[in-house]
Amino acid sequence: NTISVIGLGYIGLPTAAAFAQHGLNVIGIDVNKKAVDTINRGNIHIVEPDLDVVVKKCVNEGKLRATLTPEPADAFLIAVPTPFKGDDYEPDLSYIESASKAIAPVLKKGDLVILESTSPVGATEQMAEWLAEARPDLTFPQQNGEQSDIRIAHCPERVLPGQVMRELIENDRIIGGMTQKCSDAATALYKVFVKGDCIVTNARTAEMCKLTENSFRDVNIAFANELSIICDKLNINVWELISLANRHPRVNILRPGCGVGGHCIAVDPWFIVNKTPDLAKLIHTARLVNDNKPDWVIGKVNEAVIEVLQKTGKSINEIKIACLGLAFKPDIDDLRESPALKITEKLAEKYPNQILAVEPNVEELPAKLTEQNISLVSLDGALSIADVLVVLVDHREFKLMQFTGNQLIVDTKGIKQ
Numbered sequence: 001n002t003i004s005v006i007g008l009g010y011i012g013l014p015t016a017a018a019f020a021q022h023g024l025n026v027i028g029i030d031v032n033k034k035a036v037d038t039i040n041r042g043n044i045h046i047v048e049p050d051l052d053v054v055v056k057k058c059v060n061e062g063k064l065r066a067t068l069t070p071e072p073a074d075a076f077l078i079a080v081p082t083p084f085k086g087d088d089y090e091p092d093l094s095y096i097e098s099a100s101k102a103i104a105p106v107l108k109k110g111d112l113v114i115l116e117s118t119s120p121v122g123a124t125e126q127m128a129e130w131l132a133e134a135r136p137d138l139t140f141p142q143q144n145g146e147q148s149d150i151r152i153a154h155c156p157e158r159v160l161p162g163q164v165m166r167e168l169i170e171n172d173r174i175i176g177g178m179t180q181k182c183s184d185a186a187t188a189l190y191k192v193f194v195k196g197d198c199i200v201t202n203a204r205t206a207e208m209c210k211l212t213e214n215s216f217r218d219v220n221i222a223f224a225n226e227l228s229i230i231c232d233k234l235n236i237n238v239w240e241l242i243s244l245a246n247r248h249p250r251v252n253i254l255r256p257g258c259g260v261g262g263h264c265i266a267v268d269p270w271f272i273v274n275k276t277p278d279l280a281k282l283i284h285t286a287r288l289v290n291d292n293k294p295d296w297v298i299g300k301v302n303e304a305v306i307e308v309l310q311k312t313g314k315s316i317n318e319i320k321i322a323c324l325g326l327a328f329k330p331d332i333d334d335l336r337e338s339p340a341l342k343i344t345e346k347l348a349e350k351y352p353n354q355i356l357a358v359e360p361n362v363e364e365l366p367a368k369l370t371e372q373n374i375s376l377v378s379l380d381g382a383l384s385i386a387d388v389l390v391v392l393v394d395h396r397e398f399k400l401m402q403f404t405g406n407q408l409i410v411d412t413k414g415i416k417q
């Protein structure tokens with residue numbers, strides 16, 4: 001049995017590796033030649049615990065190889081990005097379209113095509129249309145249902161970055177076939193390595209399910225973030241408040257922070273809002289609350305700077321501000337789509353040459369921060385130099401930190417609690 005995984009990124013590569021590890025012949029396809037070459041050497045181009053070992057082993061055993069051009073296979077899994085474009089957050093399906101057009105020429109009767117990318121409702125049907133247009137000689141589920149030559153399903157990925165190799169195997173899986181036979185074929189494939197349940201539904205529900213999971217989290221984080229702003233105004237410690245409220249058996253409030261980052265939770269809710277703008281009021285508002293949190297944090301830093309000026313008599317350009325944490329969440333090195341990074345950049349615009357960054361999970365700063373003259377310093381370095389500490393991420397190193405009491409702290413993660 002040969003399967004092909006199109007898109008060898010944070011989801012595609014671990015998925016390809018998991019299938020190869022369980023005995024299937026896997027052909028990985030990517031448009032990035034560097035990624036293809038890296039994988040064929042048995043290495044990886046992304047950071048994910050335990051992935052390197054599996055890829056190395058599977059490549060060495062000849063179970064996994066990468067290429068730029070699609071080849072025939074029995075099943076195709078599409079795991080390409082689905083970003084949005086422009087100010088109205090319209091989903092950009094161009095990567096799915098290119099992937100469909102790339103695999104269409106090698107499809108044959110009996111093949112299964114699975115869309116794994118997080119997608120707006122209707123994307124799987126759209127993908128099936130692109131495939132059908134490219135291959136008028138084959139039949140597809142939208143044309144003749146269970147009699148179709150090609151089976152199509154949407155099976156959204158739901159793994160947590162940093163725990164992908166474990167969650168891929170243990171998590172339950174939603175299987176959204178365009179027909180029952182499509183779902184059966186997809187279930188049989190995932191059962192190769194998935195220990196969780198494979199639960200069958202239709203493609204549209206599967207699409208909405210994935211968006212719902214991330215919107216649920218976004219709305220709940222927005223609730224926590226809104227509470228933190230209200231409590232600040234009312235002079236109440238939000239961390240104490242949340243831990244008290246969470247003593248109620250049916251209350252479970254998430255943790256406020258400096259904003260919501262990553263590639264999923266800050267993106268996926270827009271797919272719902274864009275599709276049903278008049279109906280998705282709460283989901284839309286949650287997005288705005290979370291997206292505005294970084295600016296509120298910057299306002300708190302400005303207040304802290306004024307307080308230092310009043311206390312010490314220093315001039316404004318003598319003040320040093322240390323930003324603790326740049327990653328989008330604790331104990332990872334991923335700085336992309338990170339509100340902490342955005343806050344640091346914006347502070348550097350307002351306080352040039354006065355910003356220090358502490359990020360224990362990276363060796364060097366992204367180019368933009370270096371251009372802004374931000375220096376990467378150790379935690380001890382920051383504690384000895386800075387007048388204001390801005391805790392943006394609750395990395396484990398910061399939780400152990402001893403405060404000297406000399407600095408003002410803007411603590412967006414409640415690590416002092």
Ligand code: SAJ
Pocket residue numbers: 118157158159160161213214217221254255256257258259260261262263264265328329330
């Ligand atoms: N965050 C808070 N407070 C919290 C929890 C999270 O501010 O209490 C922030 C984080 O700091 C981060 C952002 O939210 O900036 C998102 O982090 P996360 O750990 O909640 O989620 P992701 O983006 O790493 O992964 C999510 C997961 N979805 C859910 O938990 C519902 C994962 O299972 C999905 O597979 C992934 O999105 C995805 O690919 O869609």
